[in-house]
Amino acid sequence: xxxxxxxxxxxxxxxxxxxxxxxxxxxxxxxxxxxxxxxxxxxxxxxxxxxxxxxxxxxxxxxxxxxxxxxxxxxxxxxxxxxxxxxxxxxxxxxxxxxxxxxxxxxxxxxxxxxxxxxxxxxxxxxxxxxxxxxxxxxxxxxxxxxxxxxxxxxxxxx
Amino acid sequence: xxxxxxxxxxxxxxxxxxxxxxxxxxxxxxxxxxxxxxxxxxxxxxxxxxxxxxxxxxxxxxxxxxxxxxxxxxxxxxxxxxxxxxxxxxxxxxxxxxxxxxxxxxxxxxxxxxxxxxxxxxxxxxxxxxxxxxxxxxxxxxxxxxxxxxxxxxxxxxx
DNA sequence: GAGGTAACTTCATATTTAGAAGTAAGTCAA
DNA sequence: TTGACTTACTTCTAAATATGAAGTTACCTC
Numbered sequence: 606x607x608x609x610x611x612x613x614x615x616x617x618x619x620x621x622x623x624x625x626x627x628x629x630x631x632x633x634x635x636x637x638x639x640x641x642x643x644x645x646x647x648x649x650x651x652x653x654x655x656x657x658x659x660x661x662x663x664x665x666x667x668x669x670x671x672x673x674x675x676x677x678x679x680x681x682x683x684x685x686x687x688x689x690x691x692x693x694x695x696x697x698x699x700x701x702x703x704x705x706x707x708x709x710x711x712x713x714x715x716x717x718x719x720x721x722x723x724x725x726x727x728x729x730x731x732x733x734x735x736x737x738x739x740x741x742x743x744x745x746x747x748x749x750x751x752x753x754x755x756x757x758x759x760x761x762x763x764x
Numbered sequence: 765x766x767x768x769x770x771x772x773x774x775x776x777x778x779x780x781x782x783x784x785x786x787x788x789x790x791x792x793x794x795x796x797x798x799x800x801x802x803x804x805x806x807x808x809x810x811x812x813x814x815x816x817x818x819x820x821x822x823x824x825x826x827x828x829x830x831x832x833x834x835x836x837x838x839x840x841x842x843x844x845x846x847x848x849x850x851x852x853x854x855x856x857x858x859x860x861x862x863x864x865x866x867x868x869x870x871x872x873x874x875x876x877x878x879x880x881x882x883x884x885x886x887x888x889x890x891x892x893x894x895x896x897x898x899x900x901x902x903x904x905x906x907x908x909x910x911x912x913x914x915x916x917x918x919x920x921x922x923x
Numbered sequence: 924g925a926g927g928t929a930a931c932t933t934c935a936t937a938t939t940t941a942g943a944a945g946t947a948a949g950t951c952a953a
Numbered sequence: 954t955t956g957a958c959t960t961a962c963t964t965c966t967a968a969a970t971a972t973g974a975a976g977t978t979a980c981c982t983c
Binding site: 924925926927928929930931932933934935936937938939940941942943944945946947948949950951952953 | 954955956957958959960961962963964965966967968969970971972973974975976977978979980981982983
Binding site for chain 2: 969971
């Protein structure tokens with residue numbers, strides 16, 4: 606199975622990964638959450654090749670994660686912005702940042718997050734909205750839907 | 765710049781992405797958080813090639829995200845488990861799942877999360893630990909460290 | 924001793940990526 | 954009014970990476 610086929614799976618993680626789960630797409634998203642919008646900025650700040658950047662931007666536009674807008678008619682100039690769908694990826698990028706800071710950072714934190722609501726530097730964390738407690742891996746038990754469970758049982762029995 | 769070079773960047777997101785930011789690594793992590801530990805299970809449930817699976821597992825072991833342990837001496841059999849570092853990736857996978865459910869799921873939720881603490885089905889979300897409020901993209905302002913900011917200004921001026 | 928299983932490895936082919944170079948439509952400065 | 958510069962790309966080729974099929978090792982079970 607190729608990476609592209611992940612998008613047709615039942616699992617929503619697989620679908621999400623097919624769309625935004627590659628290295629350079631993450632780097633583009635990082636730039637967007639840092640406020641950048643232009644092709645050349647993405648190019649210079651990520652270090653990716655222009656060919657790939659072009660491909661990734663097209664894919665993200667086609668899927669509705671970002672949109673392409675003219676900010677000047679003459680000369681014709683365009684920029685890319687996150688849509689609501691794209692802004693929804695903030696927790697993913699932040700979770701990745703927190704993990705990188707904790708396990709790969711060597712004590713330094715290149716980017717801090719200021720919570721506009723309370724004005725403080727914040728290290729956002731996953732919390733259960735039902736009881737308000739913070740959640741980590743050992744606090745959670747996955748429960749598969751019947752359909753999905755059957756699908757996976759079938760996969761187990763494959764050669 | 766190649767994908768491998770991301771690991772030597774200052775940005776901790778880039779470093780995290782270099783380590784776990786590819787499609788198949790995400791699929792392996794999904795399986796691990798669903799409780800699977802064996803090579804053949806990963807193979808069947810993810811649909812990836814055995815060659816790649818082998819490479820990815822080696823990389824994750826080498827970096828300390830997972831560990832390889834014998835569960836039988838004769839015949840020699842091994843399984844893979846998440847380390848503390850690996851379990852720390854739970855928020856990333858969950859954030860990805862929430863986003864997939866919201867934007868790509870078509871109304872179905874193949875996996876639900878039960879919070880062991882309160883016993884309820886939970887949709888964990890990012891919260892500011894300083895004030896307890898939920899956080900999303902528009903609530904957050906990034907603040908770059910001086911060193912990192914300079915590095916990025918320099919990148920802007922590159923040809 | 925035939926068949927099966929877990930956990931891989933090897934190999935040939937196919938696809939994707941990286942890096943360099945090139946292009947179009949304009950602006951700006953002398 | 955020409956030549957340099959900018960943004961936002963596209964094209965090209967070589968190199969790296971992924972895929973799928975087949976093979977391997979070391980056992981176990983019937």
